[in-house]
Amino acid sequence: MTDYTATVTVRLKRGVLDPEAETTQQALERLGFDLDDLRSADRFEVDLDAPDADEAAERAGEMAERLLANPTIHDYDVAVAER
Amino acid sequence: MGGVTVAVVQFGGSNCDRDAVRALEHVGVDAERVWHGDGLPADTDGIVLPGGFSYGDYLRAGAMAARDPIMDEVRAAADEGVPVIGICNGAQIGSESGLTPGAFTTNASARFQCEPVRLRVERADTPWTAAYDEGDVIEVPIAHGEGRFEIGESAHADLVADDRVLFRYCDAEGNVTDAANPNGSTDNVAGVLGERETVAVLMPHPERATLPDLGRSTDGAGILTAFA
Numbered sequence: 001m002t003d004y005t006a007t008v009t010v011r012l013k014r015g016v017l018d019p020e021a022e023t024t025q026q027a028l029e030r031l032g033f034d035l036d037d038l039r040s041a042d043r044f045e046v047d048l049d050a051p052d053a054d055e056a057a058e059r060a061g062e063m064a065e066r067l068l069a070n071p072t073i074h075d076y077d078v079a080v081a082e083r
Numbered sequence: 084m085g086g087v088t089v090a091v092v093q094f095g096g097s098n099c100d101r102d103a104v105r106a107l108e109h110v111g112v113d114a115e116r117v118w119h120g121d122g123l124p125a126d127t128d129g130i131v132l133p134g135g136f137s138y139g140d141y142l143r144a145g146a147m148a149a150r151d152p153i154m155d156e157v158r159a160a161a162d163e164g165v166p167v168i169g170i171c172n173g174a175q176i177g178s179e180s181g182l183t184p185g186a187f188t189t190n191a192s193a194r195f196q197c198e199p200v201r202l203r204v205e206r207a208d209t210p211w212t213a214a215y216d217e218g219d220v221i222e223v224p225i226a227h228g229e230g231r232f233e234i235g236e237s238a239h240a241d242l243v244a245d246d247r248v249l250f251r252y253c254d255a256e257g258n259v260t261d262a263a264n265p266n267g268s269t270d271n272v273a274g275v276l277g278e279r280e281t282v283a284v285l286m287p288h289p290e291r292a293t294l295p296d297l298g299r300s301t302d303g304a305g306i307l308t309a310f311a
Binding site: 017022073 | 146193
């Protein structure tokens with residue numbers, strides 16, 4: 001078994017309105033920053049032991065499917081690194 | 084003891100459970116609060132998932148409560164035809180748990196909105212709307228920050244084709260317009276049906292528009308009489 005950190009990034013699907021990101025963008029612009037767009041995402045870092053990286057990724061992916069993401073509005077990706 | 088007993092499921096952070104019991108009793112329905120950890124009573128003849136902020140809206144509104152073990156019992160009861168309604172946070176829990184299609188997420192305004200809204204009754208042939216006629220306009224309050232109904236394009240087409248939209252936000256004349264849409268919901272959807280007509284969720288609060296001494300509308304009472 002190897003120690004891994006699986007990083008699950010959950011973001012809104014393209015085209016789904018993100019009022020919090022819009023509000024954040026407006027606040028940045030009010031501070032004088034010039035930007036074209038801003039998107040936000042949630043990142044979960046899951047420490048786990050697995051026989052190999054593929055299995056670590058599979059388990060983290062299942063976590064995303066069942067809880068961390070809502071498939072109606074979210075896409076997600078998983079990246080695994082040894083820790 | 085005979086009659087119908089409705090279980091109002093209380094999660095950590097529910098706060099409309101007592102209101103729901105009061106309103107149900109007002110329309111003659113025997114109701115009791117049930118702590119989620121105790122499971123559903125054997126004589127449960129109806130289920131309300133009440134409003135509130137279960138588990139602090141952590142992750143997403145309703146996400147944690149939707150994975151609570153009692154929800155397996157709620158789904159099993161729903162599959163057997165026990166009427167289930169999710170109100171506000173209960174609607175978010177219902178959609179997160181797969182009882183109903185779509186998702187409720189951050190209002191387009193990015194604000195918490197607490198205000199009366201008007202709903203057009205899109206179907207009158209369900210237990211929830213038998214007290215109304217199709218096209219009726221009822222006034223019921225909303226109180227939510229995450230009530231914007233989102234659903235993928237093809238799932239939305241299915242929802243409409245299957246006639247599972249129960250209520251839409253509308254103006255006083257019943258016109259479904261952008262101006263009457265308080266939160267940016269897709270297709271002005273305020274409430275939807277599950278696979279069975281006995282399962283429904285809605286963001287507005289019928290229990291806050293039932294008791295005559297509470298305010299401006301008692302239009303919500305007809306929804307709760309589904310359990311009578």
